[in-house]
Every structure is written in structure tokens, then in C-alpha cells.
Amino acid sequence: MNKVGQQIPKVTARRLPVYYRYLDRLASLGVRRISSAEISRSLNIDPATIRRDLSYLGALGKKGYGYDVQYLIQFLREFLKQDEMTHVVLIGVGNLGTALIQYDFLKNNALIVAAFETDPTKIGQEINGVPIYSLDRMEGIIKKEDVLVAVLAVPVHAAQGVTNQLVRSGIKGVLNFTPTRLQVPEEVVIHHIDLSIELQSLIYFMKNTNAGIVDEDE
Numbered sequence: 001m002n003k004v005g006q007q008i009p010k011v012t013a014r015r016l017p018v019y020y021r022y023l024d025r026l027a028s029l030g031v032r033r034i035s036s037a038e039i040s041r042s043l044n045i046d047p048a049t050i051r052r053d054l055s056y057l058g059a060l061g062k063k064g065y066g067y068d069v070q071y072l073i074q075f076l077r078e079f080l081k082q083d084e085m086t087h088v089v090l091i092g093v094g095n096l097g098t099a100l101i102q103y104d105f106l107k108n109n110a111l112i113v114a115a116f117e118t119d120p121t122k123i124g125q126e127i128n129g130v131p132i133y134s135l136d137r138m139e140g141i142i143k144k145e146d147v148l149v150a151v152l153a154v155p156v157h158a159a160q161g162v163t164n165q166l167v168r169s170g171i172k173g174v175l176n177f178t179p180t181r182l183q184v185p186e187e188v189v190i191h192h193i194d195l196s197i198e199l200q201s202l203i204y205f206m207k208n209t210n211a212g213i214v215d216e217d218e
């Protein structure tokens with residue numbers, strides 16, 4: 001239910017955490033307002049769907065201004081009770097997965113509640129208090145723990161198959177560390193993280209900045 005007692009559709013309720021995290025990230029970058037078109041481009045959700053979803057919260061974007069980011073965050077935080085933890089699962093406890101599991105996401109109100117593996121020597125172990133299960137336990141645990149977000153750190157050849165299984169289990173957002181371009185239904189949001197692209201872009205900007213300094217001196 002929203003503030004005026006209107007029933008919020010399940011599909012909308014599932015997208016709200018995705019909006020929340022996105023807007024929270026924008027706010028931390030100092031962004032004060034945003035249009036539904038910009039949200040749409042970043043999250044790959046149709047702008048009309050975004051406007052309808054946000055109207056359930058009583059948030060109406062102003063024409064030519066868009067949405068006030070802080071105002072939306074406030075609404076979403078209240079609605080999602082963000083003081084409570086968001087449960088996350090991690091798939092693939094290799095080099096990268098092990099580093100991620102040891103990272104403290106708690107300050108962002110997110111908690112890795114379980115990890116999944118195919119390597120029998122890792123299944124049944126715990127890292128940083130997080131239990132590692134076999135893949136056949138995935139669906140049951142995701143449903144029981146009410147998990148909507150998964151972090152994907154498996155080898156490329158396993159990425160799409162595991163993602164299909166995550167989607168079938170009800171996952172709505174995937175933080176994808178693999179280089180695979182994942183195919184998912186429209187309502188599932190993928191965020192792709194590639195450190196080599198970030199590094200390449202840093203080097204590019206450094207070179208450009210240096211070139212700028214040289215130009216001025218000449």
C-alpha cells in the first residue's frame with residue numbers, strides 16, 4: 001500500500017529498490033534533479049513505466065524540471081524501509097568473489113546473505129560469516145531470504161546459465177562482473193562493472209589532461 005492506501009503493483013514494488021539505489025548513487029555524485037528519460041537510459045526501463053511507478057509514490061515530475069532526487073530518495077527510503085538490510089547473494093567464490101565477500105557492504109545497508117559455488121571443496125565453507133552453498137540450493141535460499149539482488153563473479157562460460165537460474169529464482173538486479181553481455185527479461189536490471197574499462201578510461205583522461213597542459217605551455 002502507498003500513503004493514500006493505493007495498492008502498489010508487484011512489478012512496480014520490485015523496481016523500487018532499483019530506483020532507490022540508482023538515485024542514491026546519483027545523490028552521492030551531487031546530482032539534484034533527474035528526468036524520467038535520463039533514468040530510463042541508465043536503467044533501461046521505459047520512461048512511461050518509470051513515470052507510472054513513481055506516481056504511485058505520489059512523486060510527480062515537473063515538466064522541464066524532472067524529479068527532485070532527494071525528494072524521491074526520501075519517499076523511496078520510507079517506502080522500502082531502507083534502514084532494514086537489503087539481502088544480496090554472490091555467485092562464484094573465486095579470486096574476485098572472495099574479495100567481494102570480505103568487503104563490508106553494511107554501510108550501504110546491503111548484506112551478502114549467501115554465496116553459491118560449483119566447486120565441492122568450497123561448498124559448505126564460510127567466508128566472513130557468509131555460507132557457501134551448491135547451486136541447487138539457490139532458488140530456495142533466494143526465496144526464503146527475500147533476495148532481489150545478485151553479484152555475479154563466475155567464469156564467462158557459466159555467466160548466462162547462472163543468470164537464467166537467478167531470474168527463475170526471482171532476482172531483479174544483477175551486478176555483473178563477468179564480461180558477458182547477459183540476456184535477461186525486461187524487468188531485470190543489469191549493472192556491468194569492468195575494471196579494465198575504468199582503467200582504460202582513467203589513462204585516456206590522464207593523457208588528455210597532460211596534452212592540455214602541454215598545449216597551454218606552447
Ligand SMILES: NC(=O)c1ccc[n+]([C@@H]2O[C@H](COP(=O)([O-])OP(=O)(O)OC[C@H]3O[C@@H](n4cnc5c(N)ncnc54)[C@H](O)[C@@H]3O)[C@@H](O)[C@H]2O)c1
Nearest residue numbers: 092093094095096117118119153154158177178193194195
Ligand atoms: N569486472 C572486472 O573488473 C573483473 C575483474 C576480475 C575478474 N572479472 C571476471 O569475474 C569472473 C570471476 O573471475 P575470478 O578471477 O574470480 O575467477 P576464478 O576462476 O578465480 O573464480 C570463479 C569461481 O566461480 C566458480 N564457478 C564456476 N562455475 C560456476 C557456476 N556455474 N556457478 C557458481 N560458481 C561457479 C568457480 O568454482 C570459481 O570458484 C570472471 O568472469 C572474470 O572475467 C571481472
